[in-house]
Amino acid sequence: xxxxxxxxxxxxxxxxxxxxxxxxxxxxxLVERLRTLARGEALFEAGSPALSVFAVRSGTLxxxxxxxxxxxxxxxxxxxxxxxxxxxxxxxxxxxxxxALEECEVCEIPAWHLxxxxxxxxxxxxxxxxxxxxxxxDAYLHAAALAGLSASQRVAGFLLGLGQRWTARGGSASRFxxxxxxxxxxxxxxxxxxxxxxxxSLLRARAWIVEGPAGVELCxxxxxxxxxxxxAKLA
Amino acid sequence: xxxxxxxxxxxxxxxxxxxxxxxxxxxxxLVERLRTLARGEALFEAGSPALSVFAVRSGTLxxxxxxxxxxxxxxxxxxxxxxxxxxxxxxxxxxxxxxALEECEVCEIPAWHLxxxxxxxxxxxxxxxxxxxxxxxDAYLHAAALAGLSASQRVAGFLLGLGQRWTARGGSASRFxxxxxxxxxxxxxxxxxxxxxxxxSLLRARAWIVEGPAGVELCxxxxxxxxxxxxAKLA
DNA sequence: CGCGATCTTGAACACGGTCAACTGACGTGG
DNA sequence: CCACGTCAGTTGACCGTGTTCAAGATCGCG
Numbered sequence: 309x310x311x312x313x314x315x316x317x318x319x320x321x322x323x324x325x326x327x328x329x330x331x332x333x334x335x336x337x338l339v340e341r342l343r344t345l346a347r348g349e350a351l352f353e354a355g356s357p358a359l360s361v362f363a364v365r366s367g368t369l370x371x372x373x374x375x376x377x378x379x380x381x382x383x384x385x386x387x388x389x390x391x392x393x394x395x396x397x398x399x400x401x402x403x404x405x406x407x408a409l410e411e412c413e414v415c416e417i418p419a420w421h422l423x424x425x426x427x428x429x430x431x432x433x434x435x436x437x438x439x440x441x442x443x444x445x446d447a448y449l450h451a452a453a454l455a456g457l458s459a460s461q462r463v464a465g466f467l468l469g470l471g472q473r474w475t476a477r478g479g480s481a482s483r484f485x486x487x488x489x490x491x492x493x494x495x496x497x498x499x500x501x502x503x504x505x506x507x508x509s510l511l512r513a514r515a516w517i518v519e520g521p522a523g524v525e526l527c528x529x530x531x532x533x534x535x536x537x538x539x540a541k542l543a
Numbered sequence: 544x545x546x547x548x549x550x551x552x553x554x555x556x557x558x559x560x561x562x563x564x565x566x567x568x569x570x571x572x573l574v575e576r577l578r579t580l581a582r583g584e585a586l587f588e589a590g591s592p593a594l595s596v597f598a599v600r601s602g603t604l605x606x607x608x609x610x611x612x613x614x615x616x617x618x619x620x621x622x623x624x625x626x627x628x629x630x631x632x633x634x635x636x637x638x639x640x641x642x643a644l645e646e647c648e649v650c651e652i653p654a655w656h657l658x659x660x661x662x663x664x665x666x667x668x669x670x671x672x673x674x675x676x677x678x679x680x681d682a683y684l685h686a687a688a689l690a691g692l693s694a695s696q697r698v699a700g701f702l703l704g705l706g707q708r709w710t711a712r713g714g715s716a717s718r719f720x721x722x723x724x725x726x727x728x729x730x731x732x733x734x735x736x737x738x739x740x741x742x743x744s745l746l747r748a749r750a751w752i753v754e755g756p757a758g759v760e761l762c763x764x765x766x767x768x769x770x771x772x773x774x775a776k777l778a
Numbered sequence: 779c780g781c782g783a784t785c786t787t788g789a790a791c792a793c794g795g796t797c798a799a800c801t802g803a804c805g806t807g808g
Numbered sequence: 809c810c811a812c813g814t815c816a817g818t819t820g821a822c823c824g825t826g827t828t829c830a831a832g833a834t835c836g837c838g
Contacts (some may be wrong), residue, residue, distance in 0.1 A: 373687050377773050381687040390726065397669075398676035423669065430662045434632075439673040441633035447682030448639065452608050452616040454689040455733030459794065490817065498690030503794060505818055537612050694826065725785065740786055740825055 319389040319477045322417065323364045325425060338425065339415040345408035351392060353405045358396035360416045364388050367412025367519045368487050371404050372495070380405070381495040383447070385470075385488070389477050394440060409487045412501055437517075454498045457538075462497040463507040464536040467517065471526060485523035510542050554624040554712040556674055557598045557652065560660060560667045573660065574598075574650040580643035586627060588640045593631035595651045599623050602647030603722050606639045607730070615640070617731040618682070619707075620723070624712050629675060644722045689733045692773075697732040698742040699771040702752065706761060720758035745777050 317323055320394060321499040326338050340360070345351060351362055351369060357449075369386040386392045392406050396419045426433035451464055471481035511517045516528040526532060534540035550556055561573050575595070580586060586597060586604060604621040618639060621627045627641050631654045661668035688697055706716035725738040725743075746752045751763040761767060769775035 328627050373683050375687055375691065378691045381690045383683040383686055395676050395680055397672040398680055399673075403680045416545040421737045423665070426668060430658070433661060433668050434658065437632040437671065437675065438634075440679065441671065443679050444675065445630055445633055445638045447616040447679060447686060448608050448609070451609055451618055451682060451689055454686055455616045455730075456610065456613045483685060495690075500795060501817080502796085502819085505816095506794095508656070509818070539612070622785095735827060736785080737787085737828085741826090742786095744786070 316365050316388075320363050320365070320415075321389055321391045322415070324435050325422070325429070326363075328414075332390045338417055338421065338423070340418050341416050343414050343416055345369075345412040345414065347408055347410050349408050351406040351408065351412075351414060353403050354377050356400050356402050358393060358398075358400050358419065360418050361394060361396055362392045362406075363417065364417040365389055365413040365415060366412075366483075369406045369412060370409055370488075370492060370496075371406045373404050374434045376470075380495065381498070382492060383450070385409075385496065386499060387473055387477065391439060394443060397440070409492070416504060431509070457536075459497075459499050459503050460507050460510070460542045461538055462499065463493070463504060463511075464532045466493065466497060467524065467526060468529070468532055468536055471529075482526040482529060483523065507542065514542075548556070551600050551623075555598050555600070555650075555670045556624060556626045557638075557650070559670050560657070561598075561650075566750045573652055573656060575656070576651050578649050578651055580604075580647040580649065582643055582645050584643050585638045586643065586647075586649060587643040589637050591637050593628060593633075593635050593637045593654065595653050596629060596631055596657060597627045597641075598650040598652065599625055599627060600648040600650060602649075603720075604641045604647060605644055605723075605727060605731075606641045607627070608639050615730065616733070617727060620644075620731065622708055622712065626674060629678060632671075632675070641646050660717070692771075694734050694738050695742050695745070696771050696773055697734065698728070698739060698746075699767045701728065701732060702759065702761060703764070703767055703771055706764075717756065717761040717764060721754070722758075742777065749777075 316373075317326065320326065322338070332446070342365075343351075345367070348378070352358065354374065364386050366388050369392060370382045370390060371384050371386060372380040372382045374380040386406065392414070393402065395403050400419075416475070425438060453465060457465065470484060470486075474484040475481045488496075489501075490504045493499075494501045494504045497504070508519070511532075512519065514528070514531070516526070516531050518525045518527060531540065535542060552561065555561065557573070577600075578586075578597075580602065585622060587593065589609065599621055601623050603623070604627060605617045606619050606621060606627060607615040607617045611616040621641065627649070628637065630638050657671070669689040688700060692700065705719060705721075708715040723731075724736075725739045728734075729736045729739045732739070743752070743754070746767075747754065749763070749766070751761070751766050753760045753762060766775065770777060
């Protein structure tokens with residue numbers, strides 16, 4: 309728990325700030341504690357006070373928002389290295405719920421601590437603004453996709469986007485885990501489980517993807533790109 | 544241009560920071576200059592360097608994002624008092640385009656100036672984080688609406704949401720200008736112009752809204768709420 | 779007055795949702 | 809060890825919402 313772990317922290321969004329790096333003095337750590345979440349366990353829930361920001365070391369989470377009277381919609385998936393709970397900087401009340409999709413390890417960073425640090429290190433404050441601005445941009449792109457793309461475009465774009473995110477973490481753009489249920493993918497893309505299943509079945513039939521226990525492999529990235537951009541269709 | 548204007552600045556998102564307040568020393572102003580935009584003119588465009596943040600004094604803008612190969616989608620509408628161009632804090636390149644829907648007056652705030660000020664005034668930095676976090680939350684809610692709501696729910700929710708935003712600015716929740724074309728509303732809600740027109744026609748036929756040259760009046764807020772939440776339907 | 783842009787309305791179609799049946803994997807208990 | 813229940817996923821048939829295409833209506837403005 310003291311000292312940075314090789315690999316694990318390399319692509320963490322909080323790396324520029326994290327005190328753990330290279331020190332063994334627990335008292336100097338930015339991270340209050342390491343939390344472990346079991347599959348299905350909530351990291352935070354909408355409506356609860358937002359006191360901390362979380363950096364995910366391992367595992368994936370889904371972040372969802374519920375509107376009165378409809379099923380919760382997943383606004384984003386959190387991969388290792390991502391932050392969750394940045395809405396702590398809003399009204400100090402979480403507007404979203406984050407649930408672990410598998411066993412997860414997260415660093416809990418008290419918001420007051422982070423804010424204090426921001427006052428002393430302008431670069432950190434700027435970094436945080438950058439992360440926030442990036443999240444806004446991502447949300448806008450997602451909304452645009454929901455508003456304008458067909459089911460198969462959304463699914464293809466989703467897979468390609470995941471690949472991109474994994475490469476940014478030192479993984480492969482074409483082979484990565486897919487720890488989501490069909491329903492969860494649908495809740496993220498504004499589709500039903502059945503539609504997601506149908507599209508994935510077609511992609512498999514075309515051998516553009518292969519699904520296995522370890523995740524998914526994108527075998528025809530270019531074809532998927534054509535599909536996502538609308539140049540090609542899944543007749 | 545020096546000194547705050549009564550009313551105009553009262554509900555500005557930058558009010559806690561704005562140097563104009565109560566001073567006549569032009570050199571102490573946070574605002575670099577006041578820009579006037581004609582209808583249709585762009586405040587900034589996607590891909591261009593993001594050097595400033597803008598506070599809108601009067602007029603409304605549309606902020607849109609384009610994905611390759613499809614028509615631009617409007618991610619939000621900017622009302623007087625709102626900020627535009629907060630994505631300046633991301634990669635220093637605008638990811639969106641902002642276009643005036645009518646004659647607009649905006650305060651241009653250089654990003655470097657704002658950042659400098661943030662270092663000296665932690666409260667301002669926190670305020671900015673709050674604005675950013677709020678924008679994330681709004682974008683998530685919008686995405687959830689696009690993913691899960693029917694056409695009439697979206698339109699009703701859009702009108703109610705606009706009313707809310709106008710009340711926050713000291714206006715009326717039930718009578719406000721509607722300077723958007725059908726097509727623009729559709730581009731925002733993920734619908735076609737025709738569908739927006741049909742829904743609005745039905746709302747007019749039910750006398751739940753009245754449209755005039757001055758804008759729109761919501762005559763049956765409760766009915767609209769029921770529609771937006773899905774309890775009622777526009778048969 | 780006449781042109782163009784916006785808005786409206788209608789009719790046919792297609793995409794994705796809904797409902798339902800079936801499969802296969804996994805875990806529990808007889 | 810197999811029977812059973814459960815749950816995720818698959819696949820099919822049907823249907824409804826919203827899109828598409830097309831024809832007018834309305835309004836602003838030269």
